[in-house]
Amino acid sequence: MITTPLSEYNPHRIDLRSDTVTRPTPAMLDAMYAARVGDDVFGEDPTVRELEQTTAHLLGLEAGLLCPSGTMCNQIALKVHTQALDEVICHAQSHIYNSEGGAWAWLSGISLRLVGGNDGIISSDDVSRNINPQYDWQPRSAVVALENTCNKAGGNFYTYDQLVAVAETCRSHQLKLHIDGARIFNALLASGNKPEQIGDLTDSLSVCFSKGLGAPIGSVLLGSRRFIAQARRVRKALGGGMRQAGYIAAACLYALQHHREGLADDHRRARQLGELLLQQPYVKHCYPVRSNIVLFDLCEGITADQFNRALAEYGILSIAFGPTQVRMVTHLDFTEPMLEKTLATLPLLAF
Numbered sequence: 637m638i639t640t641p642l643s644e645y646n647p648h649r650i651d652l653r654s655d656t657v658t659r660p661t662p663a664m665l666d667a668m669y670a671a672r673v674g675d676d677v678f679g680e681d682p683t684v685r686e687l688e689q690t691t692a693h694l695l696g697l698e699a700g701l702l703c704p705s706g707t708m709c710n711q712i713a714l715k716v717h718t719q720a721l722d723e724v725i726c727h728a729q730s731h732i733y734n735s736e737g738g739a740w741a742w743l744s745g746i747s748l749r750l751v752g753g754n755d756g757i758i759s760s761d762d763v764s765r766n767i768n769p770q771y772d773w774q775p776r777s778a779v780v781a782l783e784n785t786c787n788k789a790g791g792n793f794y795t796y797d798q799l800v801a802v803a804e805t806c807r808s809h810q811l812k813l814h815i816d817g818a819r820i821f822n823a824l825l826a827s828g829n830k831p832e833q834i835g836d837l838t839d840s841l842s843v844c845f846s847k848g849l850g851a852p853i854g855s856v857l858l859g860s861r862r863f864i865a866q867a868r869r870v871r872k873a874l875g876g877g878m879r880q881a882g883y884i885a886a887a888c889l890y891a892l893q894h895h896r897e898g899l900a901d902d903h904r905r906a907r908q909l910g911e912l913l914l915q916q917p918y919v920k921h922c923y924p925v926r927s928n929i930v931l932f933d934l935c936e937g938i939t940a941d942q943f944n945r946a947l948a949e950y951g952i953l954s955i956a957f958g959p960t961q962v963r964m965v966t967h968l969d970f971t972e973p974m975l976e977k978t979l980a981t982l983p984l985l986a987f
Contacts, residue, residue, distance in 0.1 A: 646951075653953050654847075657967070664850075664851070673882035682882065688702060694832070699863075700864065701858075702881055712870045713842065714732075714744050718778045722746045725777065726748055733748055735787075756785075757798065759802070763811070778811060783815075785818075785927050803838065817841050818844040818847055819844070821843075826903065839863065842855055843857075851891040854884045854887065854888045909925070910923075912982055920960075930963065930965070931963050938987045940961055947985065
């Protein structure tokens, strides 16, 4: 991912680079200030325990573990589910492969088997075709990892039937299933799936609160009680054992309780941006807008950096996702007046 250096925070800027740029609302800050806390490494932080239990119950799994980031959640899951020389089947567009620094090789001594395609989705047939035979000279297929929604596929999501098919194939081949649910609530909204249905299908699930839900930090890893007990040990070894983490958990709890309904507005605003971008002469292709991510390719001769600089002249930020590909992400801090300004600005750009 190509990033653009920026000056200090400007409250008047329209920032569409990511849904991670949101800042806590006054009500969220009040919840953080009022949080009851303890030492979470000793298991004594009541707000952390409430967040972990609430999230697990909502998504139909037994237990949860608060971590600083989604990357840590994913890597802990892979570490617990595998042993050295194992292999994980994942999509070539997945966050685990593209955006986690090769940590799977460093921390777990495992390899990834990549599934191709431009939609970010792994089918049950893809799983079956990519399971290695039991030869000494090949890695042992151990885990399937899905990203829902898939960032690099423009926020594409799994339907319930797709998840069921993959889960059944995993079980028939004794493979673990991990879902990178960084934007799982965006996926649930877009698919119409019920949150509690997810737990019946997967062995582990990571949930990020600092993306679509607007918390400043925090992700929760979910799974069985036995899995989470092992995950706690790995989290500690990675330096992820935090102390009075209830202040973080309080923000996540507030987001879970108050910000999920706003995702529908994020999706609507993203669709409006995508519809307008399709009409612009400088846009070659726009991925279908399925959630809160707008991903588009520019016409020949126009680079993503050129586009981003031109848009920034109007106080609007987007991010390059390749030499000629741009991403915009709608979020809690992207308001209706900001949408109107962005829609009025895009037709003004000339290259």
